[in-house]
Amino acid sequence: MSTTILWLRRDLRLTDNPALEAARHCRRLVPVYIHDPALSGRWAPGAASNWWLHRSLTALDRDLRQLGSRLVLRAGSTGEVLRELIRECNATRICWNRRYEPGLVLADRELKLGLQATGVEVQCSNASLLFEPWEIARKPRADATAPYKVFTAYWRACLERGLPGMEAHPRPAKLPALPGGVASLRPTDLGLLPRVRWDAGLQQHWQPGETGALARLNAFLENNALDYAGARERPAIAGTSGLSPHLHFGEIGPRQVVHAAQWRAHNLAGNGGPQIEAFIREIGWREFAHHLLFHFPDSDREPLNHRFRGFPWRKKYADDLNAWQRGRTGIPLVDAGMRQLWHSGWMHNRVRMIAASFLTKNLLIPWQEGAAWFWDTLVDADLANNSLGWQWVAGCGADAAPYFRIFNPVLQGEKFDPEGRYVRRWVPELSAVPARYIHKPWSAPPSMQGIRADYPPPMIDLGRSRERALAAYRQG
DNA sequence: TGAAATGTTGGGGCG
DNA sequence: ACGCCCCAACATTTC
Numbered sequence: 328m329s330t331t332i333l334w335l336r337r338d339l340r341l342t343d344n345p346a347l348e349a350a351r352h353c354r355r356l357v358p359v360y361i362h363d364p365a366l367s368g369r370w371a372p373g374a375a376s377n378w379w380l381h382r383s384l385t386a387l388d389r390d391l392r393q394l395g396s397r398l399v400l401r402a403g404s405t406g407e408v409l410r411e412l413i414r415e416c417n418a419t420r421i422c423w424n425r426r427y428e429p430g431l432v433l434a435d436r437e438l439k440l441g442l443q444a445t446g447v448e449v450q451c452s453n454a455s456l457l458f459e460p461w462e463i464a465r466k467p468r469a470d471a472t473a474p475y476k477v478f479t480a481y482w483r484a485c486l487e488r489g490l491p492g493m494e495a496h497p498r499p500a501k502l503p504a505l506p507g508g509v510a511s512l513r514p515t516d517l518g519l520l521p522r523v524r525w526d527a528g529l530q531q532h533w534q535p536g537e538t539g540a541l542a543r544l545n546a547f548l549e550n551n552a553l554d555y556a557g558a559r560e561r562p563a564i565a566g567t568s569g570l571s572p573h574l575h576f577g578e579i580g581p582r583q584v585v586h587a588a589q590w591r592a593h594n595l596a597g598n599g600g601p602q603i604e605a606f607i608r609e610i611g612w613r614e615f616a617h618h619l620l621f622h623f624p625d626s627d628r629e630p631l632n633h634r635f636r637g638f639p640w641r642k643k644y645a646d647d648l649n650a651w652q653r654g655r656t657g658i659p660l661v662d663a664g665m666r667q668l669w670h671s672g673w674m675h676n677r678v679r680m681i682a683a684s685f686l687t688k689n690l691l692i693p694w695q696e697g698a699a700w701f702w703d704t705l706v707d708a709d710l711a712n713n714s715l716g717w718q719w720v721a722g723c724g725a726d727a728a729p730y731f732r733i734f735n736p737v738l739q740g741e742k743f744d745p746e747g748r749y750v751r752r753w754v755p756e757l758s759a760v761p762a763r764y765i766h767k768p769w770s771a772p773p774s775m776q777g778i779r780a781d782y783p784p785p786m787i788d789l790g791r792s793r794e795r796a797l798a799a800y801r802q803g
Numbered sequence: 804t805g806a807a808a809t810g811t812t813g814g815g816g817c818g
Numbered sequence: 819a820c821g822c823c824c825c826a827a828c829a830t831t832t833c
Contacts, residue, residue: 560804680804719804731833732805739805793806797833 330355330416330506334409334423338454338577339387340537341394343495345452350422356503357416358391360384361409362402362517368430370627370710373703375672378526379535381519383576386536388514396502400512406438413447416506421447424454424577427617428710429624455574457491457581457614460621474622476631476725481618482611490607495583528670533572533706540573544584548591555602562664562675563748568606571707572673574613581610616715619725627714628695630723638723638803640693647690650786651682652700654754657785659766660740661685663753670753672706677743683720684734689792691799694721722800730800733793740766756782 331353338344339360350356364371372380388398401408412418421442425435439449453459463484464472475481520526534542547568551558558566573579585607592603623631630636650656654665664678674682679701686697698717702708718724722732744750747765751758759777760768768778769785 677804684805728804729833733833735806790807801833 329353329420330357330418332409332412332416332418332421333358334421335360335387335398336423336426336577337575338424338580339383340540340578340580341387341390342498342537342541343454343580343583344424344577345454345496346422346424346450347499348496349450349452350420351499351502353420353503355416355506356396357399357412357418357505357509358396358502359399359401359408359412360387361405362400362512362519363405363408366405366431366434370428370702373705373708374521375529375704375706376708377519378521378529378672379533379572379576379706381514381517382533382535383578384517385514386538386578390537391502394499394502395504397505398511399505399509400514400517402512402517405434406441409438409442410445412509413442416509419446419448420450422450422452424452425459427456427460427621429620429627432621454580455577456617457585457610458485458488458618460618463488463618474618475615476619478612478615478726481615482608485611485614490585490589491582492586492589495580495586529672529706532671532673535572535576535578537578540570540579543569543573544579544587548587552588552591552603552606553595553599556605559605560677560743561749562678563744563746563752567676568609569673571709571712572705575707575709575712581613585610612715613712615725616709616711619715620711626718626724627698627710630721631718631725632723632727635721635723635803639691639799641691644690644692644696647786648686648692648696650783651686651690651692651697655783656685656787657769657783658685658736658789659747659750659754659757659768660736660744663750666753668701668704672704674705675749677739678749679716680720681734681736681739683717684732685736687717687721688733688796688800689787689789691792691796694718694723731797733796735789735793737766737789754782755779 331350333347333350333356335358338346341347384398384400391397401412409421413421439451442449463475463481465475467473475484533539551566555566558564570579570584574581588603588607592599620626651665654662654669656662660678661682664674664682668674683697686692687694694717698713701713715724719727722728722730740750747762750765756779757765757768760771761775761777764771768776
């Protein structure tokens with residue numbers, strides 16, 4: 328009887344895991360995670376992402392042990408580690424779930440061919456997307472296909488094809504045991520945790536791992552789904568699902584999410600439907616992002632719209648970029664968002680758009696700088712989502728916001744955080760400012776300012792910088 | 804998944 | 819009763 332290796336990557340779960348499903352019918356199963364920093368190329372994961380990974384691997388090992396198995400941790404060059412492991416345990420078969428980032432696709436293909444050439448059976452599956460990136464395509468001519476570049480058209484094509492709503496592969500009740508004597512590193516050996524323990528904030532906000540992911544999903548569908556469309560716009564409310572980091576690491580899959588959401592809609596008599604539909608559409612944006620990055624593999628750093636290649640971004644902006652990163656722009660809603668990010672490894676989506684608009688439009692700093700900072704600080708840092716989001720805001724992406732759409736953080740605050748609860752939570756220097764002025768404390772009469780002295784004045788005039796951006800975008 | 808400027812309408816105060 | 823102004827509320831357009 329055979330020994331099978333289950334190579335886990337961004338699919339750190341036991342439910343609805345096609346590679347696990349393919350692998351588990353064997354005599355001996357070797358679940359392995361390989362830490363191979365060289366593989367991430369120019370996008371080495373940031374500290375927040377590494378923190379999450381550490382916790383997630385720990386949780387996965389615990390879950391595997393409950394089923395009579397455990398997680399083997401190795402570090403080094405992926406190909407060498409796998410070959411060595413195959414030799415060590417006489418494995419005849421290896422199963423994994425695909426990744427779609429540029430570089431990894433090619434590396435996987437080479438690895439697969441190399442392993443097959445040595446007589447190892449390789450089986451690849453899809454655990455992380457509703458549709459493979461090549462599965463949805465336009466047909467501009469009868470004899471040609473092309474990737475979508477407009478979300479609504481893309482999503483319509485997905486819906487017409489039909490979302491995979493089938494029941495997920497259930498979590499196995501038991502897994503084949505590991506062969507004896509397979510060595511493993513401990514999670515701490517991977518050096519993923521920060522040397523300076525700044526992660527207390529992350530700790531209190533998140534529960535990495537499959538159990539935490541499923542708890543999030545259920546709590547969201549139970550408590551927030553009914554009012555999703557409205558509540559998700561309000562950063563002071565926990566109205567979003569909070570699933571993004573869990574989805575990134577594959578602690579839960581989009582098929583499970585969609586299936587559970589549709590089931591919930593089915594049980595919500597009447598008006599629940601549109602709300603759930605709005606939620607599933609956000610899963611659609613995630614799919615669209617992966618579709619785009621797969622077909623335009625340099626869109627993580629080059630504008631998709633080539634007219635932006637010579638765009639007049641500012642050249643010297645180190646101090647301004649630093650003020651934005653630290654949440655010291657003097658614009659309350661922007662600062663609140665940037666501090667939420669730093670403290671919790673996450674930022675509410677509406678505030679992401681506003682903070683990104685401020686950086687790229689009001690400050691005219693290249694979107695790549697913002698993307699790099701988000702990459703370093705977000706627990707849900709995901710190359711496809713991050714690249715699409717920044718290009719969308721900057722106006723150079725697919726289906727992008729038109730150049731003249733410049734968020735006014737004051738109006739956005741008054742609209743979506745009317746009492747200023749979000750700002751007060753993350754910018755305590757402003758906690759005594761009356762609601763009327765919380766989003767524009769500089770305009771409060773001196774008698775009732777309530778700003779603590781350590782809060783900076785606005786670093787830039789919103790009106791004038793808006794005009795400057797419009798001029799730059801018109802000519803660019 | 805904007806904002807700001809401009810245009811239109813209609814009610815109320817007032818001479 | 820009437821015209822006029824003011825301005826809020828809403829709609830349209832422009833960036």
